[in-house]
Amino acid sequence: MQEFGFHTVELDRSIPAVVILDQTRLPRQELYLTLTDEESLREAIYHLKVRGAPAIGVAAALGIYVCMAGKKALKETSSFQKEFSRVKDYLASARPTAVNLFWALERMEGALKQALRDGKSVPGLLEALEKEALAVLEEDRQICRSLGENGLRLLKPGMGILTHCNAGALATAGMGTALAPVYLGQQRGYGFHVFADETRPLLQGARLTCWELSKAGVDVTLICDNMASMAMKNGWIQAVITGCDRVAANGDSANKIGTSAVAILAKEYGIPFYIAAPLSTIDANCREGKDIRIEERAGKEISEMWYTHPMAPEGIKTYNPAFDVTDHRYITALITEKGILSPPFTASIRQALSLPEG
Ligand code: MRU
Numbered sequence: 001m002q003e004f005g006f007h008t009v010e011l012d013r014s015i016p017a018v019v020i021l022d023q024t025r026l027p028r029q030e031l032y033l034t035l036t037d038e039e040s041l042r043e044a045i046y047h048l049k050v051r052g053a054p055a056i057g058v059a060a061a062l063g064i065y066v067c068m069a070g071k072k073a074l075k076e077t078s079s080f081q082k083e084f085s086r087v088k089d090y091l092a093s094a095r096p097t098a099v100n101l102f103w104a105l106e107r108m109e110g111a112l113k114q115a116l117r118d119g120k121s122v123p124g125l126l127e128a129l130e131k132e133a134l135a136v137l138e139e140d141r142q143i144c145r146s147l148g149e150n151g152l153r154l155l156k157p158g159m160g161i162l163t164h165c166n167a168g169a170l171a172t173a174g175m176g177t178a179l180a181p182v183y184l185g186q187q188r189g190y191g192f193h194v195f196a197d198e199t200r201p202l203l204q205g206a207r208l209t210c211w212e213l214s215k216a217g218v219d220v221t222l223i224c225d226n227m228a229s230m231a232m233k234n235g236w237i238q239a240v241i242t243g244c245d246r247v248a249a250n251g252d253s254a255n256k257i258g259t260s261a262v263a264i265l266a267k268e269y270g271i272p273f274y275i276a277a278p279l280s281t282i283d284a285n286c287r288e289g290k291d292i293r294i295e296e297r298a299g300k301e302i303s304e305m306w307y308t309h310p311m312a313p314e315g316i317k318t319y320n321p322a323f324d325v326t327d328h329r330y331i332t333a334l335i336t337e338k339g340i341l342s343p344p345f346t347a348s349i350r351q352a353l354s355l356p357e358g
Pocket residue numbers: 048051052053054098164165166167168171172176177178204242243244245255256257322
């Protein structure tokens with residue numbers, strides 16, 4: 001985002017291409033990648049070059065438009081639609097947990113179907129896809145801001161705020177979800193003290209949250225994941241805010257591995273634990289947390305990555321879930337663009353999504 005001095009994900013209309021800031025290089029190098037085909041887009045999402053639920057959704061929406069723009073040679077709308085479905089399934093296979101990926105692709109398919117019903121030919125279909133993708137991007141920016149305003153009402157000047165993983169400007173097309181209230185507070189002189197969990201094993205907290213917060217002049221202290229209890233006991237934390245990859249209908253929330261441990265600690269210390277997420281992150285089709293598919297990633301991310309030589313015996317068994325589910329009873333409230341959703345979440349979520357009584 002321009003006001004942060006970097007762009008997480010945007011569209012270069014002249015090519016067209018999706019341009020992303022390669023987050024695997026941060027904080028050492030600010031390198032932008034220009035992506036024009038489905039292989040490079042899927043690879044960028046899988047390898048976390050673009051990551052964070054809302055940013056993945058935006059990249060997928062822009063991405064499927066860009067991929068289809070590269071297939072102008074398809075003159076028949078039926079072959080165009082068939083190819084769209086293939087690319088959609090391919091991009092959807094990149095990562096399983098963040099529902100925004102599927103939500104964005106479904107939304108793009110809806111726009112395509114509407115354009116087909118309107119009798120558009122291939123150039124018209126492309127126009128409709130471009131328009132929808134840019135709407136997804138712009139809405140994400142607006143949503144982050146509203147979410148930030150709503151979240152800020154829960155906070156007081158001078159508070160210590162713990163966050164886990166990265167749910168900032170690098171995880172969205174806007175000012176982030178969990179970090180949006182922090183940025184707005186910063187602009188208004190709240191003087192927050194942020195504590196960033198390093199977030200093993202991929203270090204999104206250390207590499208990304210610390211990078212973007214210090215770039216914006218926010219006071220941030222890096223701690224290892226196992227230091228959160230100590231920071232809470234010291235009285236340094238008055239609120240915990242994290243982002244989220246998928247919220248089930250009962251409020252159970254999947255976020256970066258380690259989040260549920262922080263939530264349980266917060267309850268023990270009597271500290272409010274907030275999840276900040278756009279409504280597009282709520283998946284009413286998942287009744288509860290155990291219906292959410294949790295991504296499991298390569299064991300080498302634990303045993304070798306970041307080290308100059310492997311830090312575990314060769315061939316050691318590993319278990320590397322990328323996310324965990326925080327039970328709704330540990331969540332004080334969900335911060336959304338439509339306001340604060342309080343327990344019981346089944347009712348407040350249903351109301352926010354305008355769903356009929358179940
Ligand atoms: O594996 P990642 O880096 O994509 O995981 C990201 C998170 O867990 C974020 O907290 C979540 O996507 C919310 S981003 C606003």
